[in-house]
Amino acid sequence: MLTEDSYTEWLRRAETDFLPHISLDCVVFGFHAGQLKILLLKIRNTEQLALPGGFVLKEETLEAAAIRTLRERTGLENVFLQQFHVFSDPLRSDPANRARHLEGIGIDSARAAWFAQRFISVGFYALVEFSEVDPHPDMFSATCSWFNLEGRGTLILDHDLILETALTVLRSQLNNQPVGYNLLPRKFTLPELQKLYEAILGKPLDRRNFQRRMFAYGILRCLDEKRTGGAHKAPLLYSFDLRKYQKALKTGLHGGW
Amino acid sequence: MLTEDSYTEWLRRAETDFLPHISLDCVVFGFHAGQLKILLLKIRNTEQLALPGGFVLKEETLEAAAIRTLRERTGLENVFLQQFHVFSDPLRSDPANRARHLEGIGIDSARAAWFAQRFISVGFYALVEFSEVDPHPDMFSATCSWFNLEGRGTLILDHDLILETALTVLRSQLNNQPVGYNLLPRKFTLPELQKLYEAILGKPLDRRNFQRRMFAYGILRCLDEKRTGGAHKAPLLYSFDLRKYQKALKTGLHGGW
DNA sequence: CCAAAAGTGTTGTTTTTACACCCATGA
DNA sequence: TCATGGGTGTAAAAACAACACTTTTGG
Incomplete structure (x- = not known):
C-alpha cells in the first residue's frame, strides 16, 4: 500500500x-x-500512461535489472527480453515536464533529487505470454494493465518513441528471435500464429503460403488435438519444437514478409 | 604531449x-x-590493445559523445555511426585487472577514482573511409592505428566481445545500412565493392551474381572512367547514387548473402 | 441447412545459383 | 606474348505469389 x-x-x-x-x-x-498488446502503467493522480521502467543496482547487469523489474510488474520469473536501443537525449524528460510529473504523484521538489537527475534509458522489449501475466503497478502508478497497440493514447516523456522503436525492432527480428514461442501459449493453432505475424507486421498474409512456409521451417509439432468451442471447423493445435526452432534461428528463418 | x-x-x-x-x-x-580494418589504441607502457572509447558530457547525447570521441581519434567531422549494444556486466573490468591497467599507465590509486568506477559501456560501430582517417592516440595511449580484423591479437577488458558483437551486427545490417557508401571512397570498382562484402561476410561471393544483384538494386552510377595502373584489364569506376541507395535501404536490400 | 472459419495444391513468375569464355592491360 | 584479373550470359533449380474449392463445426 x-x-x-x-x-x-x-x-x-x-x-x-x-x-x-x-x-x-x-x-x-x-x-x-x-x-498485439502492451503493458502500461497509469500514473497516480493523472491519466498519464508510461512504460514499466526501473533502475540498476550497483552490482547488477542491465539485463538483471530488467528481469527484476519485470518480475515485479508481471509476476513472471523467466521473461524473454532483449535490449534494443539507448535513449540519451538530455531533453528526453525536460525539466518543466519533470516537475509536473513529480507534483502529480505528490513528490515535492525537496525530495525529488533522484527524479530530478538526467536519465539515460536503455530500452528493452519483452515477449510474454499474455495469460500468465499478473500485472502489478509500481509505487508511482495506480494501475498496470494491457492496452491494445493501436489506439493506446499518448505516453509520457519519450515513451512513444521507445515503443515505436521497439516495434520496428521486433518486426526486423521476426526471423531471428523466437517471437512465436514467447508470445503464444504452449498449444496454439496455425490461424493464431498467423494472426500474431499479421499483428506484428501490420499487414495480412496469405493463409496457404503462410502455412507452407511455417511447415517448411520444420519448427512446428502437430498435436493430436483440436481447439473445439469455436462455431466453426475445429483447428488443429500445434506446439513449437523448441530444439528445431532454436536451430533454425541460428541462421535466421529465410525469406521476407 | x-x-x-x-x-x-x-x-x-x-x-x-x-x-x-x-x-x-x-x-x-x-x-x-x-x-577489413579496425582502429585500435596501444596503451602506453604496455603492449595492450583497446578500442577507442570515451565518456559522456553532462548535457550531451551518447551519439554526440561518440562523434566527439571519433573526431579526436580520426580527425573526421562526419562519421557514420550506430549504437549496437550496451555492455553492463559489473565484472567487465574486474578490480584486479583495472588496477594493473592503471598502474601500467602511471596512475596511482589515489588519483584513480574516476577509473575505479564501474562503467556501463555503450558500444558503437563506425564506418569510415580508410584514407581519410588521421589517427590520433588519446591521453592514455601510445599509438592509434589500423589493424587487420584477423590476427589482431587480444584486446583489454571485454573489448574482444564488443568487437565480435559489432561484427555480427554489421553483418546483419549489411542490407539495411549504407555500408558500402561509408567504407569505400567516392569512386570505386565493382571488384573492390565485392571484396568489401566478402571481407564483412567472411566468405567468397560469385562475381557475376554479385554484379547482377548490385545493378538490380539500382544504387550504382557507372562513371566514364577506369582504374588504370593495375597490371591487368582496367576496371570501370562506379559511385553510389546516394538518393537511390537511401531509398532502397528504406525497405532493405532484398536477398540473403 | 447455413454461416463462418479451417484445411489443402497447382501454376506462373521471380529469384537464386552455378558455371566458362573472351578481353584488356602492364610486365 | 603471357599472366592476371575484368567483364559478360544462360540454363536449371528454388522460392515466392496468386488464387478457389471442399470440409467441419455450432447454431
Missing part, C-alpha cells in the same frame, strides 16, 4: 542502491484475441 | 564534466587493400 513513508523510504534507498543517471524502460508485448 | 600535469588535469575535469558510470566504446571499421 502506498504511504508517505513508503515514498520517502524508496527515495532514500534509491540514492544508495541504484546507479545514478541510468534507467531502463520495458516494452512488454503480449498477444490476445488477435491483437 | 603527455605530462603528469595533463593526467591530473584530465582526471580532475573528468569528475566534473562527465556522467559517472557511463562510457562508450567505438569499433571503427575501415577497408583497405581488400581487408
Whole structure:
C-alpha cells in the first residue's frame, strides 16, 4: 500500500542502491484475441500512461535489472527480453515536464533529487505470454494493465518513441528471435500464429503460403488435438519444437514478409 | 604531449564534466587493400590493445559523445555511426585487472577514482573511409592505428566481445545500412565493392551474381572512367547514387548473402 | 441447412545459383 | 606474348505469389 513513508523510504534507498543517471524502460508485448498488446502503467493522480521502467543496482547487469523489474510488474520469473536501443537525449524528460510529473504523484521538489537527475534509458522489449501475466503497478502508478497497440493514447516523456522503436525492432527480428514461442501459449493453432505475424507486421498474409512456409521451417509439432468451442471447423493445435526452432534461428528463418 | 600535469588535469575535469558510470566504446571499421580494418589504441607502457572509447558530457547525447570521441581519434567531422549494444556486466573490468591497467599507465590509486568506477559501456560501430582517417592516440595511449580484423591479437577488458558483437551486427545490417557508401571512397570498382562484402561476410561471393544483384538494386552510377595502373584489364569506376541507395535501404536490400 | 472459419495444391513468375569464355592491360 | 584479373550470359533449380474449392463445426 502506498504511504508517505513508503515514498520517502524508496527515495532514500534509491540514492544508495541504484546507479545514478541510468534507467531502463520495458516494452512488454503480449498477444490476445488477435491483437498485439502492451503493458502500461497509469500514473497516480493523472491519466498519464508510461512504460514499466526501473533502475540498476550497483552490482547488477542491465539485463538483471530488467528481469527484476519485470518480475515485479508481471509476476513472471523467466521473461524473454532483449535490449534494443539507448535513449540519451538530455531533453528526453525536460525539466518543466519533470516537475509536473513529480507534483502529480505528490513528490515535492525537496525530495525529488533522484527524479530530478538526467536519465539515460536503455530500452528493452519483452515477449510474454499474455495469460500468465499478473500485472502489478509500481509505487508511482495506480494501475498496470494491457492496452491494445493501436489506439493506446499518448505516453509520457519519450515513451512513444521507445515503443515505436521497439516495434520496428521486433518486426526486423521476426526471423531471428523466437517471437512465436514467447508470445503464444504452449498449444496454439496455425490461424493464431498467423494472426500474431499479421499483428506484428501490420499487414495480412496469405493463409496457404503462410502455412507452407511455417511447415517448411520444420519448427512446428502437430498435436493430436483440436481447439473445439469455436462455431466453426475445429483447428488443429500445434506446439513449437523448441530444439528445431532454436536451430533454425541460428541462421535466421529465410525469406521476407 | 603527455605530462603528469595533463593526467591530473584530465582526471580532475573528468569528475566534473562527465556522467559517472557511463562510457562508450567505438569499433571503427575501415577497408583497405581488400581487408577489413579496425582502429585500435596501444596503451602506453604496455603492449595492450583497446578500442577507442570515451565518456559522456553532462548535457550531451551518447551519439554526440561518440562523434566527439571519433573526431579526436580520426580527425573526421562526419562519421557514420550506430549504437549496437550496451555492455553492463559489473565484472567487465574486474578490480584486479583495472588496477594493473592503471598502474601500467602511471596512475596511482589515489588519483584513480574516476577509473575505479564501474562503467556501463555503450558500444558503437563506425564506418569510415580508410584514407581519410588521421589517427590520433588519446591521453592514455601510445599509438592509434589500423589493424587487420584477423590476427589482431587480444584486446583489454571485454573489448574482444564488443568487437565480435559489432561484427555480427554489421553483418546483419549489411542490407539495411549504407555500408558500402561509408567504407569505400567516392569512386570505386565493382571488384573492390565485392571484396568489401566478402571481407564483412567472411566468405567468397560469385562475381557475376554479385554484379547482377548490385545493378538490380539500382544504387550504382557507372562513371566514364577506369582504374588504370593495375597490371591487368582496367576496371570501370562506379559511385553510389546516394538518393537511390537511401531509398532502397528504406525497405532493405532484398536477398540473403 | 447455413454461416463462418479451417484445411489443402497447382501454376506462373521471380529469384537464386552455378558455371566458362573472351578481353584488356602492364610486365 | 603471357599472366592476371575484368567483364559478360544462360540454363536449371528454388522460392515466392496468386488464387478457389471442399470440409467441419455450432447454431
